[in-house]
Amino acid sequence: MGGKLLEVHNVYKVFPGVTALADVDFALERGEIHGLMGENGAGKSTLIKVITGVYQKDAGTIVLDGQEIHPTSPLHAEALGISTVYQEVNLLTNLSVAENLAIGRQPTGTVGIDWKTMNRRAAGILEKFDIDIDVTELLGNYSIAIQQMVAIARALELDSKLLILDEPTSSLNADEVEKLFKQMRRLKEQGHAIIFVTHFLDQVFEITDRITVLRNGKYVGEYATPSMTKLDLVSKLMGKSLDDLKNFDSISNHVETGDDANLIDVKGMEKTNYMNPFDLKVRKGDIVGLAGLLGSGRTEITNLLFGTQKPEGGELHIKGKRVNLNSPRKAIAHHLALSPEDRKQEGIISGLSVRENIVLALQVKKGWLHNISIRKQTELAEKYIGMLSIKTSGVNQPIETLSGGNQQKVILARWLATNPELLIVDEPTRGIDVGAKMEIQRLLVELSKQGMGIVFVSSEIEEVVRCSNRVYILQNRNIVGELLGEEISEQEIMVRIAAKGDRKV
């Protein structure tokens, strides 16, 4: 053996309107975990797709195990010994979990597929991650986090010499990340190599041996992880020395508007088998965090508030008036907005341009008779592209060709554009790079200061702490506590969300 496992030389990939990769190099040793870092739109996913045959490179060479390879499809790459978890989990949500885990290698019995063996095997695979779910259930019925874990488990199970993980932890919480890292270390000890993409600096420093940084489609450099500080890394990522980062932690909200009137007041809202009765209040200028483990009911609350799930009981008052929101349309009319967790299913509308994706909800709010002119649409889109630094070749680029983080920004823009009184954001910074994350947090705090009420859901507790002036603690589909102002700390929240009560998925 000896030599590198994977060598990528002078790779180019050009899309209409943008050069995603220009003269990129990348090298991977055996038995190492290699971080691939860069801002949103830097070209990480594109590089991975070129390596795994989703895209064909326009120039350059890829050498695996000393031999040049020309993968033509992910399946081909799998056969060459590269298994991949893509950023947008591409499992089949209309198949069962077990079927997804078995795709391409179903155990066959005397007649057709041996379902029993398949299901047992699937349960076994998931056990390594302590995931105890019904594997015969459709994958689509589970949360994004579970889907992500299933995708990871599937890739790990292939036992390939090279494993590629594109932002596998974007919707996982600390517990699950630890489980994933345990498995990654095990693979590493067995001599496998792993490419790991993430925007979480802590995770990179915890798990990787070396880091390659891309910026704007270009190769910036390769570094041994222990030789770097966080600040070094961030300055490489952003391409500037970052004094700005020093006051990164200084965003603090804790605003008291002096306005005690409730913007929304929820009493006893519930839905059978979905969410137990809960009370919740948001005043003008509040940023209310929802903190809880996976499956504790955070997303459920956002859906009940916004009418994407119909509550079966309880009352909702908006500015003192009782209303019944049974559809997003009604919620929008009452100046609510929800940037949903599941970007792929509930967020981006592929085929439509960035501009159309941004104006959609605002158009709904304005109604059938007030068509927003193309000129106005373009103006709006340009405003938000600037405000959120969305990386796109223009307002008319189809959204599905944006990088993951930039798609997320477009969805956020869609809801900001409706200028809501209550903005509900479910994992708004999922897949967003360090710099942009800070900008978005700043923006939310700024909006709250102007009087917007915000409900903030994030599995990153740090982020909840930084922005919120009130935090509800969730467990098992119940609101079990509330933290105010100075009581809010990472420590306190960690303790409270895990206190007694077992977690259920």
Next chain:
Amino acid sequence: MKGRQIPRIAWPLFALGLILLFNLMFTDSFFAITIKDGHLFGSLIDILRRSAPTLIMAVAMTYVIATGGIDISVGSVLAISGSIASLVVWGGNTQYLTSAGSQYYAPMLSIILIPLVASILLGAFNGVMVSFIGLQPFIATLILMTAGRGLAQLLTGGKVLNFRHAGFEFVGRGYLFGLPFPFLLALGVIVLGTAITRLTPMGLYIQAVGGNRSASNFSGVNTRLVLLFVYIFSGFAAGLSGLVMTSDITGADAGFMGLYMELDAILAVVIGGTPMEGGKYNVGGTVIGVLIIQTLTTTILTKGIPTEYTLLVKAIVVVVVLIIQSNKMREVMGKRQGKMMVKGGSAI
């Protein structure tokens, strides 16, 4: 520098151009247009006139397909509309039918409106099945496709209803401003569809529903209303198409009129560059698609090629256009462009 993509519509235009070029070289006076009886006359005008029923249908089908759906009931709806129209001409009484047909002067308005209202209701039925009941569009419209033809035959009692009606005959045979009236009707449908989709957010919503229905719902789009609309519009168009056809042949043959026309309409949409999975549409492309199909048919007829070959030649042309249009092919072309850019050094 920006990479440029060849617009989807370029290929169908190219194909149409080829067929016309073929005629320019091999068919005498194909492009000759004269004035006869106060209106324009010639092969090209004939193509416009004959393409009208399919054109009307295909334009509406474009919107249905853009939502990710399909409407295979249009042929049957056409037959129902035509049957009702001839029944109305006959005053609802088919007892005195003679093979030569007869004269009965039903009021023009009822001959037009009753079939159209019926067609709109049938479209609404499709729409409800798809949007509220949640059936697959193919299955939902399959119901009406089969049941509809039976219904049309029931209406006409299995007879071919011929008639004479000077006013109504104008719909399918008349000329206005020197142009065939059916073609003007088709233009009217295009204008109507374009107005609805451009002057209201309907066009945006249609694409949104086709692109991602659940995300559209999350964004507050009334997806059910959008689906209802496209199927109603499709029903209306099929009904209008039925009027044109019935008027043209001065009779309704419930068992055969409009048979397989849904296929032509769908083909035209696809040739025109609207993807079957929805999310985008191109009405201009659909118009070209219909013209390709009709020009081809006319060419084959004027060349005296046995009509049995029509289907075969059509199939070949369609396959060629579709292959050229396919994503794979576009990717290969796009890639070649990309490579050139890297070589040119402008990529960096």
